[in-house]
Amino acid sequence: MDNLLWLIPVSPLAGALLLILAGNRMSKAAIAFVGAGSICLSAILTLVVGFNFLSNTPPTGIMSQTLWSWFEVANFKPEITLYLDALSLVFIFVITFIGALIHIYSAGFMTTDKDYSRFFACMNLFVFSMLMLVLADNLLLLYLGWEGVGLCSYLLIGFWHESHANGYAARKAFIITRIGDTAMAIGLFLLFYQFGTLAIPDILHKAPESWSNGSSGVTIVALLLLAGGLGKSAQLPLQTWLPDAMAGPSPVSALIHAATMVTAGVYLIARMHVLFELSPIAQTTVAVIGAVTLFIAGFSALTQYDIKRVLAYSTISQIGYMFLALGVGAYSAAIFHFMIHAFFKALLFLAAGAVIEALHHEHNMFKMGGLKDKLPVIFWTFLIGSASLAALPLLSAGFYSKDQILWYAWAGEGGNPWLWLLALLGAFITAAYTTRMMILTFWGESKTTVSHKPGKLMTVPLIILAFFALFGGFIELPHNFAHFTLFSNLLQPVLPLTKLNVNESSEWLFQLIAAIATLSGIALAYFFYSRQPMRLAGLRTNGAFNSLYRFWHSGWGFDKAYDTLLVKPLVYVSRANKHDIIDRIYSGITTASLTFYRWLSLTQTGSLRWYVMGLIVGAIIILTMQIML
């Protein structure tokens, strides 16, 4: 029943509008009902529509619903068309389902906040924008959703706007993603210039005809779209905003900066994969950026002490994995990892939020500890989430998705031993920092007492997400296990199957290596943080190690570099231009005329003889002109 497709994005929009208009007059229960209920309605509708789509799949694999024509200028006529295929189905499932759970959680998390309705209004608006992004049929509509999620991200990061630091973090996020957005807009202009339309199916059909493999035109467009994705997905070099974005409430971090908005770049590249396939340079760039980002972010995560910042760097790292997979041509592996990552990362953020709330807003992990017995539900769900993140072999869903990526990094079409090596080291470090986080937060002696335990509204979503984080991986088992490829079969009409360069039979070796890497990472962290914590303190007295540690802690100095290279000159110029130069030109005109006025008024002496002298001088001048000419 494709006439229900439009309700999926409209339901959150209606919720947002209702809350914006009437929010302060509604009771808390009503606000929560509208806010969370609209997303739950979307989730149910997604299940219905998805079930229908899967059972009677249209022959083209696409279900689209045109709502109306947006505008018409010359020959350009974009329409508001919702476009459902396997790829967008996966995305809307994740967005609505995880979104619903997060909204239910935040109904409990934000009860004591005075801006209850504003929160839900912004969250609903965000879900609407994200749904429009993934359901868009043409790039203009996608850009609408793109900008919408950027706006809502700004509004929600700076939600507690009374503190200046939050506003600064929100502005930083917005400005950095804007840089990516501008590049993407230029890419859209180039696409329009080339094809005369921005409809995605048309572009993907016409691209191979217009551009030959590796031509500069398609490379430039692909790189510009990639730049847009880099901004939204917080990859190198635009990754500095995400750790600071943790200033927002935890549900915001869970929804926007873990599960959905930061994956918009992944969606864009997967959707426009034809362009990337036509340009090997762009595709290699994607893979390299992904690999380097995941490596860098891993080290940064290892040295943070704020629990949410660890998770933020971890998000950057995991999305690096997705980019790596897209770059080597393993599209379905990237989307699979996206789905699993959404589950466990949202779970981790929500659980971290619950911990912070229970310890009365304590973010520093070194001041936590011993929560294993005090907060059992949170402990077990956090454990499951961490296991998935660290890709604990065989048990957790994260293992299956990350392992696939590692395999394709070696064996895929664009695969490369160096990429595989970086990814492997990344897996090792991921396991290490995840274990570190667990040990510091839940084991050891309790340094801060629990003020109050979280309620049912907060714990039930955690349990549901934990279930999926544990068992979600079983829908796609590697080839040598059981060849159960439900997920990639689903995506096959949209995304091509990954081609292999190497013989399949050596896959078990790589799985073994990956498993060893994970286990050794866990062991290392266990050694340093549980067994012999004094060793680490001893290491830190060493000057070189300490400066390296601090370098990793500051995110490899990117913030400082951007500050010195870009921010300081700009602020200097804007301060120097405090009395606006352009304004000065205009006020200079008035000053000049005032000066002339003053000079001229000196000639009005009131003395008659002076005036007659003026007459004489004038006569002389005119006569001189007569003589000369």
Place this chain on the structure above:
Amino acid sequence: MTIAFYITAFIAILSTLLVITRYNPVHALLYLVVSLLSLAMIFYLLGAAFAALLEVIIYAGAIMVLFIFVIMLLNLGKETAEQEKKWLKPKVWFGPAVLSLVLLVELGYLLSIPDQNLYTPDQAVEPKIVAIALFQPYLIGVELAAMLLMAGVVGAAHIGQHKKVVLHRFLQEKGSV
């Protein structure tokens, strides 16, 4: 004829120069009368007898007399001469004199374009012809001039009135009670 013209012209220039450099206003006026008379002579030499007539009667006769009357009314005598002596220091008249000289040179240059047109006495313009022209094409000018003169008379009469200022007896100066 030409000699007469040049001599008269010389007298006119000389007397005009003396007009503007005298200290005593009455002296200046008299020199101006001389200048006007010589100008009337030049008019006659140019054949404009009617104009010469008018110049003597109206200009030298009426306007200059008006000036003399005012000077008598204002009682400008010795003190004025002293005052003028003080006011006419070299640094006062040097600049303007230079300026005027420059202007003169330019005017002279422009006027001395070689376009000699000699006048002979047969070409004198009769007063009769002037009168006819006054009453035919230029009639309206005459009417306007009449209106102007009336305005002048009325204006002068009104402006020249002396209104007696009446002060309250407390404000009157001592000694005039």
Place this chain on the structure above:
Amino acid sequence: MNGISINMVMILAAILFILGIAGVIIRKNIIFMLLSVEIMLNASGLAFIAAGAKWAQPDGQIMFIFILAMAAAEVSVGLALILQVYHQHQSLDIDKLKEMRG
């Protein structure tokens, strides 16, 4: 036959006119300034007469008559004003009459 060249008459008129202007700006006494204005008017009248004589037309003399009428009216009003100025400021210095400055 010797005739009077018009150029010389014009130059004479120019000289007289310049002398009049010089008189206006050199003298400070209002009476003298008015006198110099009269000189100027006269000089321009001479120019008109000369022009009229050159073309043997009455227009020059007619213009001179109008100038004369105008000068008469102007002098009468001007002298009345000078009388008032003297009555108000007790001085004939034109530099005292600077209320129009600025």
